[in-house]
Amino acid sequence: MKLKLSHIIFAGLATLAFSAPAFAHAFLDHAVPGVGMTVGTSPAELELTFTQNLVPAFSGVHVTGPSGAVATSKPVFGPANTLHVRPVHALRPGRYAVSWHVVSVDTHRTQGTYQFTVAP
Amino acid sequence: MSRYFNRATAVAVLMLTASPVCAHTIVGNRVFPATLTIDDPGENDELVLPTFSYLQSTNWPSQPGPISYSLGWEYDKTITPDIALSVGSAGFTWQHNPKAEGWSNIETEAKWGFYQDPEHEFIMSVGVNAEIGNTGSPQSASLPSDPVTTITPKFFIGKGLGDTSVDWLRPFAVTGEVDYSIPTVAINGDGSTNPNVLTYGASLQYSLLYENSFVHQLPDVFNRLIPAFEGVFNTPVANIGPEPIDDFSPRDTTGVVGPSLYYVGQYFEVGVMAQIPINRASGHHVGALAVLDIFLDDIAPTSLGKPLFSAPLSPLARY
Numbered sequence: 001m002k003l004k005l006s007h008i009i010f011a012g013l014a015t016l017a018f019s020a021p022a023f024a025h026a027f028l029d030h031a032v033p034g035v036g037m038t039v040g041t042s043p044a045e046l047e048l049t050f051t052q053n054l055v056p057a058f059s060g061v062h063v064t065g066p067s068g069a070v071a072t073s074k075p076v077f078g079p080a081n082t083l084h085v086r087p088v089h090a091l092r093p094g095r096y097a098v099s100w101h102v103v104s105v106d107t108h109r110t111q112g113t114y115q116f117t118v119a120p
Numbered sequence: 121m122s123r124y125f126n127r128a129t130a131v132a133v134l135m136l137t138a139s140p141v142c143a144h145t146i147v148g149n150r151v152f153p154a155t156l157t158i159d160d161p162g163e164n165d166e167l168v169l170p171t172f173s174y175l176q177s178t179n180w181p182s183q184p185g186p187i188s189y190s191l192g193w194e195y196d197k198t199i200t201p202d203i204a205l206s207v208g209s210a211g212f213t214w215q216h217n218p219k220a221e222g223w224s225n226i227e228t229e230a231k232w233g234f235y236q237d238p239e240h241e242f243i244m245s246v247g248v249n250a251e252i253g254n255t256g257s258p259q260s261a262s263l264p265s266d267p268v269t270t271i272t273p274k275f276f277i278g279k280g281l282g283d284t285s286v287d288w289l290r291p292f293a294v295t296g297e298v299d300y301s302i303p304t305v306a307i308n309g310d311g312s313t314n315p316n317v318l319t320y321g322a323s324l325q326y327s328l329l330y331e332n333s334f335v336h337q338l339p340d341v342f343n344r345l346i347p348a349f350e351g352v353f354n355t356p357v358a359n360i361g362p363e364p365i366d367d368f369s370p371r372d373t374t375g376v377v378g379p380s381l382y383y384v385g386q387y388f389e390v391g392v393m394a395q396i397p398i399n400r401a402s403g404h405h406v407g408a409l410a411v412l413d414i415f416l417d418d419i420a421p422t423s424l425g426k427p428l429f430s431a432p433l434s435p436l437a438r439y
Contacts, residue, residue, distance in 0.1 A: 025146050028333040029343075036287075036336035051386075106421050112149055112334050 026052035026081070026104035028112060035114040042090040042118055046072075048100055053080035058103035061085050066094035080105075091118050148238030150280035150293060151329055153382040156393045156409040157352040158297040158321035161243045161278035163204035163233050165416040165425040168194040170211065175376075175407030178400045180367045185404060187216045192224070198417075198427040202233040209256070215263055222263030223256035231274075241280030241293070248273055249299075268314050272301040282330060291331040296322040297352075306359050313361040315370065321352030329384060344383050350393070351377030368401040375402055380409075389413040 032047040033039045048061065056077045063070040063085070071088040078084075083102070096118065101111035145152040145162025152160045154168065171192040177185035194208025210224035231247035249272040256265025280293040303314035325348040332343035353375030360370050380393035391411045397403030417425035 027149070027151075027329070030332070030337055034337035035332065035334065110149060114334055 025108045025110050026050040026054060026102050027110060033116040038117040038119050040120050045084050045086040046098060047082060047084050049082045050102060052104035055103040055105060059083060060101060062099045063096060065096045093118050093120055147236055147243045148241045149282055150241035151384060152278050152295060153346050153384055153389055154413045155323045155350055156380055156391050156411055157350045159276060161245050161276035161295055163198055163202060163231055164196055165198050166196045167414040167416055168411060172410040175395060176404040178404040182400055189214045200427050200429050204231045213263055220262035222261045223265060225251050225253060225265045226255040227251045240283045243278045245276040269304045270301050272299050274299045287335050290335055291327045293325045293327060313359050315356035315360045316358040318355045318357045323348050323350035344385060346382040348380045350380055351375060372401040387415050387419050
């Protein structure tokens with residue numbers, strides 16, 4: 001019985017320790033192009049991965065660049081914590097701001113902005 | 121005298137090392153971790169099990185004193201999203217040189233987050249803590265608990281700098297706490313006094329978590345870490361006893377400062393800190409603090425981890 005209890009405790013701690021880090025609030029875990037990064041060519045798409053699964057109906061992205069708003073496709077979700085948008089036209093060299101707003105599956109809303117640079 | 125000294129030393133060590141309330145808080149895009157020397161400024165559903173502290177005190181004037189190891193605990197429960205109750209204790213203390221051990225008193229606290237500004241990552245809370253006398257080890261124990269109940273009004277504040285326009289400043293945040301402890305018995309049967317104590321502390325945090333999400337993407341190994349520098353100080357301010365000739369002054373401010381590091385995961389947080397005594401009255405050399413904080417609001421968000429009374433969350437209603 002003691003051994004079983006210790007197994008249960010160990011399994012519980014292991015589950016806690018090795019779970020993919022995330023929060024009840026969805027925060028940006030990583031992006032492509034990366035937050036604050038510089039890329040040499042126009043990215044074919046922007047990929048934003050969050051720490052929680054998202055509610056697509058309440059989640060989206062707005063991109064602005066040197067010439068103002070950047071036209072993008074509608075966001076596509078998959079996996080459930082990742083959002084993709086494709087620029088309609090190739091991005092010219094310059095600094096771009098990506099403003100995101102998402103709602104995690106536990107209904108908390110978060111939003112933020114990051115930048116990346118296209119510098120061939 | 122020796123017994124009195126051991127007790128006074130133990131109480132001083134517990135005052136320095138006890139971290140009776142810990143919880144992590146999210147305000148806007150800012151995660152305030154459960155810090156080790158002071159409480160974070162928010163309310164949450166969490167189980168802190170255990171807190172660990174190690175510190176060697178000083179025998180007046182400068183000889184190495186008793187070494188204390190403590191394991192504490194705390195449970196926090198939200199009643200509404202902005203009001204929480206907690207129960208906890210500095211727990212069990214093992215003392216060496218001389219050998220002694222005992223349980224600390226039980227503490228309860230009510231806390232109200234009366235102001236939140238998610239856009240500016242700003243939060244303020246107030247609370248009242250009651251350390252209930254004689255709920256730890258009896259007075260006959262080798263390390264008895266404090267027989268006197270102490271009531272402590274508290275104020276908490278937290279501010280993230282994510283709203284500044286300077287990128288390198290945005291991951292920074294500061295938190296602070298000010299307490300005023302009032303023993304319910306001013307003068308003991310033996311004529312000694314129980315002073316009112318002002319406790320104040322602060323933390324300066326640099327959130328790699330924030331930097332990764334909003335400023336500059338980091339390698340996975342770093343992006344859950346929050347390094348900090350923090351400290352807490354205790355200054356007796358009223359009802360102070362006479363100056364002894366062979367011990368530290370009861371008017372001395374004691375405290376610890378030091379670097380700390382927190383890892384914030386999905387369901388838990390781990391924190392460690394090197395606690396550096398600010399003077400001989402505070403300790404003899406560098407000690408340590410550690411905490412494992414389990415996020416019940418993330419593990420059981422629809423049952424144990426949610427406020428007892430609250431309207432259902434709307435996707436657009438609340439951060």
